[in-house]
Amino acid sequence: MAPLIPLPTSYLVLDGVVSGLLLATLTFLLREVMKYANYKSSQVQQIINSGALAILFVLCWVGINLLILYILLSEDILKLFFPTIPVRIFIALLVSGLIILFYGSIFRRNQEEEDNPIEATLEKIVATEPLEEISETEDNCETEVLEHIAVKNGQKIDLIFIGEIISIQAEGDYVMIFTAKGKYLKEQTMKYFGIHLPKNKFVRVHRSSIINIDYIQRIELYEKQSQVLKLQNNLQVKMSLAGYKELKKVLNL
Known part of the structure; x- marks a missing residue:
């Protein structure tokens, strides 16, 4: 405002403080009003409502700001602020x-979630727990498909054939491999198994879970938050939405 008002800096700072406090207060009030708006109404009605709120915001910000300045300053000094009214209106319209x-x-998204809580929650899971994507270069290059996995067990080495694996779960820097015979801890990454296991049999249904489709018993809804796979050997695996889509693709559903 300094180029428009030939006033000392102290008056301009006062104007800035008053404007800032009003902005914070009106923003809070506008947010509370919008919280209870009906976002299911027609688009025209929503535009009219938004326009009315914006006009009210402008009137309150500019009007109350000048009123406070009138109370704190003399009438002659207040008149010097009048050339800034168009700028204030523009800023108020932009901010509102x-x-x-x-x-x-x-x-609007919150209201949609209330109407369809299951789908909305699944979308959140995908947003917060995305699968580690393999780059196109990695995906297209030739990779070795595992036929068995060697796991050190004390002084022995257990050999696990791929067909015996029910699921693989992330365990920090390790993975836990579940089979009908038991479970085995292997120092390896989930990304490695996601690349090297047969893609027509193994699906990464969650960032921390890979399952063998041959051991799926059924899919169930779990606490209205995600879908859960029931596997043989009483194993349960939580799925993300992206993992569920990938599973359906492999199963041709």
């Missing part, structure tokens, strides 16, 4: 528009 767009998208 951004606030309405930002919180509108959040509250």
Whole structure:
């Protein structure tokens, strides 16, 4: 505002403080009003409502700001702020528009989640727990397909054939391999097994789980948050939405 107002810096700082406090207060109030808006109404009605809120925001910000300055300063000094009114209106419209767009998208999504909680929660799981993607270069290059896995067991080495594996679970820097005979701890990464296991038999259904489709018994909904695979040997494996889609692709569902 300094180029528009021939006033000392102290008055400009006062104006900035008042404007900032008003902005924080009006933003909070606007957010609370938008929380209870009906986002299922027609698009035209939503535009009208948003426009009304923006106009009210502008009037409150500019009007209350000038009123406070009038109370704190003399009338002659207040008149010097009048040339800045168009700039204030523009800034208020810009800020209110951004606030309405930002919180509108959040509250609209919340209402959609309330209407369909299962799908919304599954989408959240994908967003927060994505599968480690293999680059196209890695995916297209020729990789060795494992036929068996050697696991050191004390002074012995156990040989696990691929067909015996029910599932593989991440355990920090190790993986736990589950079979009908028992479970085995192997120092290896999930990404390695995701690349080298047969893709027509093994699916990474979660960032921490790979399963053998030959051992699937059924798929169940688990606490309205994700889908769970019931495997043989009483094993249960949680799935992400991306993993569920990949499983359906392998199973041709």
